[in-house]
Amino acid sequence: MSGIGEILKTVGEFGPFQKWLVLLTLLPCLSVSFHQFCQLFMVPNVPHHCNTSWIRAIGPNLTEEEQLNLTLPRDANGAYEQCSMYSPVDWDLDSIMAYGLNITEKCSSGWVYPSAQPPSLLTEFDLVCDKKDLNDISQSIYMMGLFLGSMIFGPLSDRIGRRPVILFSIFLQGLFGVGIAFVPHFYVYMAFRCVVGASVSGITMTILALATEWIGVSSRPKAVLVSHCCFAIGQMILAGLSYGIRNWRLLEIAGSAPIFAFFFCIQVLPESARWLVTRGRIEEAKKLLKKAASINKRTIPQGLLEQLKPETQTKSGSILDLFRKKHLLKVTLIMSCAWFVNSLVYYGLSLNVTNFGLDIYLTQLAFGAVEIPARLGCIFLLQWFGRKKTQAVLLVLSGLVCLIIIGIPEGEQSLPNTRGQPLEQRYTETQLFPC
Template identity: 80%
Template sequence: MTEFGDFISALGEFGLYQKLLVLFLSLPLLLNPFQMIGQVFMVVDVPHHCNTSWIRAIGPNLTEEEQLNLTLPRDAAGAYEQCSMYSPVAWDLSSIMAYGLNATEKCSSGWVYPSAQPPSLLTEFDLVCDRKDLNDISQSVYMVGLLLGAMIFGPLSDRIGRRPIFLISILLQGLFGVGVAFVPHFYVYMAFRCVVGASVSGILITVLALATEWVGVSSRPKAVLISHCFVAIGQMILAGLSYGIRNWRLLQIAGSAPMFALFFYIWVLPESARWLVTKGRIEEAKKVLQKAASINKRTIPPGLLEQLKPEKQIKSGSTLDLFRKKHLRKVTLVMSCAWFADSLVYYGLSLNVTSFGLDIYLTQLAFGAVELPARFCCIFLLQWFGRKKTQAVLLLLSGLMCLVITGIPEDQPVATTVLAIIGKFTATASFSTSYVYSAELFPTVVRQTGVGLCSMSARVAGIMAPLIRLLGQYHRAVPMAIFGSAPVVGGLLCVLLP
């Protein structure tokens, strides 16, 4: 009885064919960080104040300075209040000047922003004052999209194939990503972002499936890490893009339209031969395998090809199977916690890039640059110290960095940023470790289910991260304290793992 792995060995574990495949699969991942954290650069804070043009009706000749003086209260520092104004009254100008106004109210007729600024999400949809929270909420909506995508496209890619789902996801991300740039309303923006999130999820799932099913076992971690490196390069590209293009609609198009350049994939992207075999489409599988072998300059012995039979569908375990045995239950719960903590601290730091006090574009560049060595170090750390120690120590470190940040005064932006970058490094390495570790911990029958469950918990953390940032309005240290304590708990739980 021949295993499918024998065919992969015959055509080369990681030959030219697989290298090209991994390259093609990784290209769309360059745009992944843009969808993930690009919004942070579209809502950069600008000074704003209430629109008080009502007074122009009775005092058309007032200078701007006089108009603001009469209609806006000042805060403790002597600057104009950003979110309140004096209530309009039906007096003439001389009375207002003589007596002044007392009663204040929230901005009722919109806001005024510096006219020199190119349009940003913040100024166009007024994401200030009472509507400020919509920014973080819309990030959560995007993360909900990621979760939905995993639930929809995961089972679909097992049913109708990896290739169609990959192509559909690319098309969706291109269409809706560009569509976002033309939305008239913020709620439409959120809905479109949700679809983009689902398509990003579809791409991630199929990339993982195609890469692991075409590449020999020994080279799999390499293939996965290469694709992760593309995400890191994408983060650096994001810093450059958002620095160069300040108009949010143009930035959105620049970050989404390149997807359409990939439509030639329809002709070059192969279906997973292993999937074809499990579905009993043997002739197609033979063709794909022979093509792969010819590109790798190998030949599959004809005798071996004859033995290609439909694999008996191994009934994959259900989620319940993960909780039946004591050992598996422990692994599942601890690994889910580890993924949850990884994701929480990773997104917590990534989405916070504008609040560390240094230039946001440089910080983003550093955040991206630090991911490359983090992914590479991960390979060596795993070999030297083993999976368990690496996972536990990295989680603890990333949590500690966040906790230390909470204690640093606001006038030390360099210290905060350096700690955040170290935190990002350890969080990234920890995420990569979890990927490798969990794939090894779960038995084959329930592997897909187990890793699926873990990534679900990571998605839930992703949905929570932007919402936790909202707690910053009570005290600026609260969000960081939460982002820091979760990984510390997760790291301590890792001690229970085999």
């Protein structure tokens, strides 16, 4: 071995140097949570109906309510149809009022939304009716970006270093995050979101690697989990930002632009000394280790530094090695299953807050708030019970809670909320723009 582990113990496992390094990870973690969930607030449920302004040429003096009654069919509950209209005819107004219209078609001239509604992805790109699935598709494309980012930036950080990958990922996130606010088409929006997703993977994976390679083994759970608390804080900040900024383009700028402030830390952000040693860059590693020791008010014996040698070149492994060895195969399958279940449940709930029947801003705030004590509590649970028992118990507990949720009668609400009411009920309450 190179002796880097012994030197890092001399430098200090979690001194001021490592604490500053953890602090540097906070701003990127805040931005990551914004991009994970911001689309929930950009596609609100807003009232809409087909644009039937064609009848205005026949009856320019019709009121809004009269126009809707003549041109929009109603469903079985008496609410206006949102995705169909009566086919335009060349009759006069008296004939239309006397005989009515009975041939329907899909909306052919777009949709009408409340004039007071702030711009949203739904209203700008008409993500309704036949195009409503584009909202879910764009979330899937963002997740695909996370996958591609992990495949690209993980190996890249091993090849060129942690620091350049972190800075490049942050630059990508800021550039394409702000760029989303100026996209002219929803397909461009989805492409930009994919790039942002890739940058999010680059940031989270590489920052985690950089921090753990500088921090001692005993302090890693505490440092990583405290850093992850910023993800939860970011969720809470997102709730406040989206409540105060209803214009989706301005919200995207407000959530993306602050990441550029991280570039003021370029001179402070260190490379991983452990990675430098593995690449044979011993002198650079020594300088960083001396700097870290100086900040931690420690002294590294010169003889110990002189023992620092490049690691002996060994045969590089591949992903297939995880499946060739019996023990590695077992661990790989267990971890893959645990990650799959965790991601499915976590994102299944987090990305479904609009359907909880409660105020979306308070729900998002609550989701972020409960994560803070949960993450902090993991520090003590891991130290007291270890990884294996803690993981097993929490997986069983979360599964039981999900089963209990299934047993709750549908439609039960603790608070009355218009957002959570059925569409037909909201149509009855507001005749002109039922929502």
